[in-house]
Amino acid sequence: MSPRILFSASEAKWHEYEGHLRHSLSAAGITAELSPDLGPPEEVDYVVYAPDSDVQDFTPFTRLKAVLSLWAGVEDVVGNTTLRVPLTRMVDxxxxxxxxxxxxxxxxxxxxxxxxxxxxxxxxxxxxxxxxxxxxxxxxxxxxxxxxxxxxxxxxxxxxxxxxxxxxxxxxxxxxxxxxxxxxxxxxxxxxxxxxxxxxxxxxxxxxxxxxxxxxxxxxxxxxxxxxxxxxxxxxxxxxxxxxxxxxxxxxxxxxxxxxxxxxxxxxxxxTPHIASETRAETASEVIVENIRRCEAGLPLLHLVDRDLGY
Structure with a gap:
């Protein structure tokens, strides 16, 4: 079954990332459903996530394998008690x-x-x-x-x-x-x-x-x-x-x-207005897709967050 990937971030981010994510998925040989609206949450395998997204309750995502953050900082999500699957941070x-x-x-x-x-x-x-x-x-x-x-x-x-x-x-x-x-x-x-x-x-x-x-x-x-x-x-x-x-x-x-x-x-x-470093959609998409590939292959995830340390 093809993995179903929910892109849970702003509409502007979706337009920025969609093409790069699809390209990276194709380059990795992964056939997947990717959308900011996949319908029933119980059918979602992965959430590509920005902590300011609308998804704050992960309880309905019963098939979820991992949450893949687009942000390097995860302080706004790491303490979410409804999140019980692996969480990765962005190292791009x-x-x-x-x-x-x-x-x-x-x-x-x-x-x-x-x-x-x-x-x-x-x-x-x-x-x-x-x-x-x-x-x-x-x-x-x-x-x-x-x-x-x-x-x-x-x-x-x-x-x-x-x-x-x-x-x-x-x-x-x-x-x-x-x-x-x-x-x-x-x-x-x-x-x-x-x-x-x-x-x-x-x-x-x-x-x-x-x-x-x-x-x-x-x-x-x-x-x-x-x-x-x-x-x-x-x-x-x-x-x-x-x-x-x-x-x-x-x-x-x-x-x-x-x-x-x-x-x-x-x-x-x-x-300076938070410009020191910015996640680039092209390279960040490669990181996200590599973790999906690894998870599908049963390999350890990269940049896994330690919940006790908070990062």
């Missing part, structure tokens, strides 16, 4: 490449003090010579697929890179730290801090007032990970005191970021 090569480009671009921007050059085009010959990358300490919090890729890229540029994760990791060229003591060490050396942790109850507001105080004076924070990783009020207070040099933020607790939010007008904050 295009998403990884985009995140590496964003992180390295903004680390270099702050390392080279490009903002100062752009703000002082007045004819005054004021020289600010940056240190070499091999003299600059960068810390990446989170050493999953995205964090490890960014850490390796920054190390490849010559930066002194440390990475922290809740469980021990090993990334070539990176000083890998873990646990509470490791976090203190990672923060204390972070002239530039990049946040790429998943959002879990244990990481919500991880960068709070106490942890901000552990950063070196004038440190820069770059957050392309998850908005709630940061205590917004504590961050603004540290910027206002001069303890932090700058914050470049791509993700926020409320998105779009409200026009009245103080981040917009703060002279030491750069806001």
């Amino acid at each position: 090569s295009g998403l990884t490449e985009g995140m590496v480009e964003y992180a390295t671009g903004h680390v270099l921007r702050h390392h080279l003090n490009i903002d100062h050059a752009l703000a002082h085009q007045s004819g005054n010959w004021v020289r600010h010579v940056p240190p070499l990358a091999r003299h600059r300490h960068v810390t990446v919090l989170g050493l999953g697929v995205l964090g490890a890729a960014c850490a390796r890229a920054l190390a490849g540029l010559g930066f002194i890179v440390a990475g922290w994760s809740r469980t021990p990791r090993d990334v070539e060229g990176v000083t890998c730290l873990s646990g509470p003591e490791g976090l203190e060490q990672a923060l204390a050396r972070a002239e530039i801090l990049v946040l790429l942790l998943p959002l879990t109850p244990g990481t919500d507001s991880l960068l709070n007032a106490a942890h901000l105080d552990q950063l070196p004076p004038g440190a820069v924070v770059i957050n392309p990970g998850r908005g709630p990783l940061i205590d917004d009020e504590a961050l603004l207070a540290a910027l206002d005191r001069g303890d932090l040099g700058h914050a470049t933020l791509d993700v926020f607790r409320t998105e779009p970021l409200p026009p009245e939010h103080p981040f917009w007008a703060h002279p030491k904050v750069t806001v």
Whole structure:
């Protein structure tokens, strides 16, 4: 029997993904029914899923084999008690490449003090010579697929890179730290801090007032990970005191970021509108179809979410 695949995301996403999914299914030799409306849920084998979709109760999907998320973050669905089948998250090569480009671009921007050059085009010959990358300490919090890729890229540029994760990791060229003591060490050396942790109850507001105080004076924070990783009020207070040099933020607790939010007008904050990395339909479709192929063949799923860890 051909697998039946429900595409449970927005209409715009359906138009974006349909052609790529059908192409990937054909390339994999899979004959399947694919639609945003397959009729009775008890006849659905797979759900290609965005956590903001209309499907919030999985109980009627009695034949369901797996839920395949289009998002890298699964914090909005991992705790759903009606979801009792395997859940996978999106690990997409295009998403990884985009995140590496964003992180390295903004680390270099702050390392080279490009903002100062752009703000002082007045004819005054004021020289600010940056240190070499091999003299600059960068810390990446989170050493999953995205964090490890960014850490390796920054190390490849010559930066002194440390990475922290809740469980021990090993990334070539990176000083890998873990646990509470490791976090203190990672923060204390972070002239530039990049946040790429998943959002879990244990990481919500991880960068709070106490942890901000552990950063070196004038440190820069770059957050392309998850908005709630940061205590917004504590961050603004540290910027206002001069303890932090700058914050470049791509993700926020409320998105779009409200026009009245103080981040917009703060002279030491750069806001980018959640563009650090985007799932590309072409490459993401290949990931989705590969997991369907594996499941149909009785093979382990890729990027399976650990419900206890939350990612």
